[in-house]
Amino acid sequence: MNTGSNGLEVVVADGAKPAQDGPAAPAESGQPAERPLGSRAPEFIKKRRTLHVSWQVGVFVAGLAVVSAGVAMLVLPGPGWVVIFAGMAIWATEFVWAQLVLRWTKRKVSEAAQRALDPRVRRRNIILTTVGCVICAVLAGLYLWKFGITLPWKIES
Incomplete structure (x- = not known):
């Protein structure tokens, strides 16, 4: 059974260089480099x-x-x-x-x-949250107006 942990097998596409064994070097794109694939056993x-x-x-x-x-x-x-x-x-x-x-x-x-984190998405989410809270507040107000503070079920002590 090949688990892929005995060696490093990399498919290279678009002229990219395959990852090397050993500690990962920083990537040229400014993002942190990913660790090489394979077993991390001692x-x-x-x-x-x-x-x-x-x-x-x-x-x-x-x-x-x-x-x-x-x-x-x-x-x-x-x-x-x-x-x-x-x-x-x-x-x-x-x-x-x-x-x-x-x-x-x-x-x-x-x-x-x-x-x-996109400002447009954040703005949309804030608007949707506000509309949802307003709807919940209106429904709670209607419930209190119709039934009052008393609970709709009777609990006998």
């Missing part, structure tokens, strides 16, 4: 195949437990998505596919944050 573990496979199984099981807990928290009380991404981060310490998923997710979250 070197003494990578040198022994049996130990490395055992390490990968342990990382997979730990990540699976965290992701499963996050999925359960989607319907139960708890921070489901945060826990799911924490499990993905655990997997990303060892598996290239999880590293790529996390990079894609980080890129999409950054793009959404930049769109949210």
Whole structure:
């Protein structure tokens, strides 16, 4: 089974240079460079195949437990998505596919944050929030006008 953690396999497109092993160098575009893909296991573990496979199984099981807990928290009380991404981060310490998923997710979250900071979008969101609050206040006023402060159900003591 090839997990992609034994070596660096990069597809080069548009004349871009492939990533090098070792510490990431700063990108020319001014954005922080991404870490190279592959296993982040200690070197003494990578040198022994049996130990490395055992390490990968342990990382997979730990990540699976965290992701499963996050999925359960989607319907139960708890921070489901945060826990799911924490499990993905655990997997990303060892598996290239999880590293790529996390990079894609980080890129999409950054793009959404930049769109949210756009003055036109902020203005629209403020207007929509204000309209929603006015509608809720009108509905609460109508309820109080029709029923008063008393609750519509009787509770006997």
